[in-house]
Amino acid sequence: MKLVKSLLLGSAAGLAAVAGAHAADLPAKKAAPVEYVRVCSTYGAGFFYIPGTETCLRVSGRVRADYLFGQAFSRASDTVGFRTRGRIQLDARTATAYGLLRSVVRFEITRSSGTPFGNTGTVGSSSPNVAEAFVQFGGLTAGRVTSFFDNGDLPTGHMGTLRFSDAPDVDLLAYTFSFGNGFSATLSLEDGLERRNGAVAGAFSYGGQRVPDVVGNVKYTGTWGTAQLSAAVHQIRSANLFTTAGFAQFPDTEYGFAVTGQVGINLPMLAPGDAAWLAATYANGALGYITGGANNSIGVGTLSGPTVDAFFNPATGNVSKSNAWSVAGGFRHYWTPQIRQNVFGSYARFDYSAAANIAGLPDFNEWRVGTNVFWSPVSGLDMGVEVLYAKVDPRNRVVLPLGASQSSWEGRLRVQRDF
Structure with missing residues (x-):
């Protein structure tokens, strides 16, 4: 047995040696190189290098669910509303010899139903939207992004509407000059169609846009906070036709x-994260910079007031500009690192000259005040409730559909996850 066992072991060893010798003579196939994703810490958390490039990319998003209760003023009105919003955002950045090259795309799809998210009594509908898509190269910004009329660094925290421009996204072409030490200035050409308030029957009708809105600002950002002074010029080109001395012409x-x-x-001396903000705005013939965009009216319940940039006087053939001003502000306080509260409000006043009686435009003001509380049990998750009171109050020339003042309450519940 020992002899047989020795012969078997010897044969196996010989075969292994012969096989190894032949394998060494065969051409070897090299393994493909593995390219690992590298973390890019230059621009903050979440960025990584796109393999094979020096471009850093961050993928982020948001899921938001809003539930709203609004005071009903008729049996046909909805009392509750639902809104669900999904967001995907890509932020790509590359350091170049000319400065930072950055491009951002933010897609949002929103499904809304009920008051005031959708039309009363209708089933919810989905609305895809390219909320932002822009390129920044050095000081140049091109695409759709927050209007440079607004200070996007304000520590606002309201869910409902306040009466100031409130950082809407618009299509624009801008250049920002950085002076160092937190100071900068921007000159921006922005889409005026998104700021139009008009189209009131028998009063004023906009013609085609010939020049964009011109927006400029001076801004400071420092450890204590941020401050910005902005101005905008808006074209009012009427499509109204009037006849004088037998000739038809446009104003x-x-x-x-x-x-x-x-x-x-x-305000870190109160609690870490505490802050306050204030925005004061005046508009003459450019009410979209107070209402936040293209609106023909604002209101509460069944009472609404017209927000018209200008009105046409058929007796003279002239276009008269409207006036409005607003003050908005708020305060944020962290009761604990996980629980914060915002208190906020706004007052807006809309004034039309005596000639506006021809167009049936009454003066009015609007109050809005509210508060909310958010709980963030884990990073990226917010759960909050809000209550908001609004009141519209006609003044001086009271013309239907305005009558006595009217007010309403609304409440919101929000669950939001950012990642």
Whole structure:
């Protein structure tokens, strides 16, 4: 047995040696190189290098669910509303010899139903939206991004609507000059169609846009907070036709304007994260810089007031500009690192001249005040409730559909996850 066992072991060893010798003579196939994703810490958390490039990319998103209760003023009105929003955002950045090259795309899809998210009594509908898509190269910004009329660094925290421009996204072409030490200035050409307030029957009708809105700002950002002074010029080109001395002609093109001062102040001496903000705005013929965009009216319940940039006087063939101003502000306080509260409000006043009686435009003001509380049990998750009170109050020339003042309450519940 020992002899047989020795012969078997010897044969196996010999075969292994022969096989190894032949394998060494065969051509070897090298393994493909593995390219690992590298973390890019230059621009903050979440960025990584796109393999094979020096471009850093961050993928982020949001899921938001809103539930709203609004005071009903008729049996046909919805009392509750639902809104669900999904967001995907890509932020790509590359360091170049000319400065930072950055591109951002933010897609949002929103499904809304019920008051005031959708039309009363209708089933919810989905609305895809390219919320932002822009390129920044050095000081150049091109695409759709937050209007440079607004200070996007304000520590606002409201869910409902307040009456100031409130950082809407618009299509624009801008250049920012950085002076160092937190100071900068921007000159921006922005889409005026998104700021139009008009189209009131028998009063004023906009013609085609010939020049964009011109927006400029001066901004400071420092450890104590941020401050910005902005101005905008808005074209008012009427499509109304009037006849005088037997000739039909269009009124002269007018230009409205708006100015705003917006300040945010950090208050860490109260609690880490505490802050306050204030925005004061005046508009002459450019009410979209107070209402936040293209609106023909604002209101509460069944009472609404017209927000018209200008009105046409058929007796003279002239276009008269409207005036409005607003003050908005708020305060944020962290009761604990996980629980914060915002208190906020706004007051807006809309004034039309005596000639506006021809167009049936009454003066009015609007109050809005509210508060909310958010709980963030883990990073990226917010759960909050909000209550908001609003009141519209007609003044001076009271013309239907305005009558006595009217007010309403609304409440919101929000669950939001950012990642």
